[in-house]
Amino acid sequence: MNRIVAYACLALSMSLVGSYVALSKPLVAIFPVFLLAWLRFGIGGAAMLHWLKKPADEAPLTRRTRQLVFLESFLGNFLFSICMLYGVSLTSAVSAGVIMASIPAVVAVLSWLFLRERITARIWLAVACAVLGIALVSLSKTELLAPAPQGLEADLASNSAWLGNLLLLGAVFCEAAYAVIGKRLTGALGPKRITALINLWGFMLVTPMGLWMAWRFDFAAVAPGSWLLLLFYALAASVWTVWLWMTGLKSLPASQAGVFTVMLPVSAAAVGVGVLGETLGGVQVAAFALALLGVLLATLPQRDGEKLPGDVLPL
Numbered sequence: 001m002n003r004i005v006a007y008a009c010l011a012l013s014m015s016l017v018g019s020y021v022a023l024s025k026p027l028v029a030i031f032p033v034f035l036l037a038w039l040r041f042g043i044g045g046a047a048m049l050h051w052l053k054k055p056a057d058e059a060p061l062t063r064r065t066r067q068l069v070f071l072e073s074f075l076g077n078f079l080f081s082i083c084m085l086y087g088v089s090l091t092s093a094v095s096a097g098v099i100m101a102s103i104p105a106v107v108a109v110l111s112w113l114f115l116r117e118r119i120t121a122r123i124w125l126a127v128a129c130a131v132l133g134i135a136l137v138s139l140s141k142t143e144l145l146a147p148a149p150q151g152l153e154a155d156l157a158s159n160s161a162w163l164g165n166l167l168l169l170g171a172v173f174c175e176a177a178y179a180v181i182g183k184r185l186t187g188a189l190g191p192k193r194i195t196a197l198i199n200l201w202g203f204m205l206v207t208p209m210g211l212w213m214a215w216r217f218d219f220a221a222v223a224p225g226s227w228l229l230l231l232f233y234a235l236a237a238s239v240w241t242v243w244l245w246m247t248g249l250k251s252l253p254a255s256q257a258g259v260f261t262v263m264l265p266v267s268a269a270a271v272g273v274g275v276l277g278e279t280l281g282g283v284q285v286a287a288f289a290l291a292l293l294g295v296l297l298a299t300l301p302q303r304d305g306e307k308l309p310g311d312v313l314p315l
Contacts, residue, residue, distance in 0.1 A: 009248035010260035016241045018267030020233050021084060022099065025276060027233060028089040030226050035217055037081045038210025039230060044238020051196035058190060065188045068181055072194070072202030076178025081202070081237070083171035090164025092278050098287045099168040101263045102130030105294050106176035107258030114180050117255045122297045129294030136287035137306035175261070182246055183254040191246035199238045 027036055054060070061069075105126040111117040185194050249257050269288070272278040 003251065005100070006248040006251040008245045010252070010257055013241045013244035013248065013262050014261050014263035015267045016236045016244070018100070018264040018269075019271050020241075021264065022234045022268045022271035022276060023229060024085055024233060025088045025272075027226070028085050028106060029095060030222060031230075032080065032213045033085045033089070033218065034206060034209035035213035036230075037206045038203070038214070040081070040234040040236060040237055041077070041199055041206060042210075043231065043234035044199050045196075045203050047239055048192070048196045048199070051192040052200065054193070055167070055190060058068040058193065062188070068185055069189075069194070069197050070201055072178060072181045072185060073198035074205065075174045076181070077198050077202035077238075078205045079205075080174035080178065081173050083167045083174060085166035087164045087171060087173075090160045091168065092272060095161075095165065095168075095284065098133060098269070098284060098291055099165060100172060100175075100261075100268060102127075102133065102170050102291055102294065103175050103179075103261040103264060104258040105130045105297075106172055107179045107261065108177050108255050110180045111183075111253070111255040111258070115183060115254055115255060126294035126297035129297065130288045133287040133290035133294065136283055136290065175264075176258075179245075179249070179258060179261070180254050182249050183257075186246055186250040189298065191243050191250065194246050195239065198242065202238075247281060249260070 024036075062190075108117075109127060182194070188277070189197075245257075
């Protein structure tokens with residue numbers, strides 16, 4: 001595949017992820033989290049049933065590949081969705097974008113650990129920038145979702161924001177694992193089949209809780225506009241973003257593909273400010289700058305033969 005096309009697929013994938021991370025905030029105000037995740041996997045699965053069939057030129061699934069497919073779905077689909085949906089329900093879309101900006105650095109570290117890709121001193125500095133950025137946004141008093149009275153209510157809102165940020169940090173590690181495991185899978189399966197298989201596992205994992213939530217939910221009370229937003233969220237999260245990511249990842253190293261996850265926090269923050277009416281505070285701007293500096297350090301190209309001080313060779 002042309003590298004420019006691969007770059008475009010990765011950038012568009014992460015832009016869509018960022019948009020649905022932000023737009024999921026109004027959805028979690030309507031649907032319980034497990035019901036929303038179940039509907040997402042169900043709609044996505046219905047849209048790509050024909051992708052489940054094994055192509056004639058594809059080798060049968062090995063036990064190792066089946067394990068990787070399950071892990072890809074459990075971490076990158078199921079657990080990421082739960083952490084992300086609960087996280088954005090407790091904090092702001094802008095803050096979600098700042099925290100998600102640490103994904104490229106985490107991808108680089110996991111690529112070194114599991115794919116034996118080379119890591120440099122710049123990567124460790126990038127991780128430090130990402131952690132500092134997360135600490136800044138977590139300590140920000142503007143993290144409260146709305147002005148709260150003094151006393152117990154303010155304390156509860158502050159604790160909720162901390163929990164939301166912690167869940168989003170968990171989503172970061174799930175997304176990074178998704179990128180690394182996905183690189184392994186692209187060597188054995190095509191992008192469409194990977195997309196369909198991991199969505200099927202996600203649907204199976206969330207079905208028990210989804211059915212329980214659906215039994216008590218008043219579907220008639222949901223406005224038509226919310227159903228349209230749910231349709232976009234389901235197709236973007238389960239179909240478009242996964243297929244685009246796997247298509248681009250097939251032609252590039254995981255650590256290089258990690259640079260394009262910067263589009264996730266940028267688009268999430270843009271939607272939060274432009275669509276949801278959120279604002280960027282001074283501390284959040286500083287945190288975003290630190291996180292993006294980490295992205296730059298982690299992904300800046302290195303000249304052939306260049307050896308930076310502190311370079312670490314794969315174990």
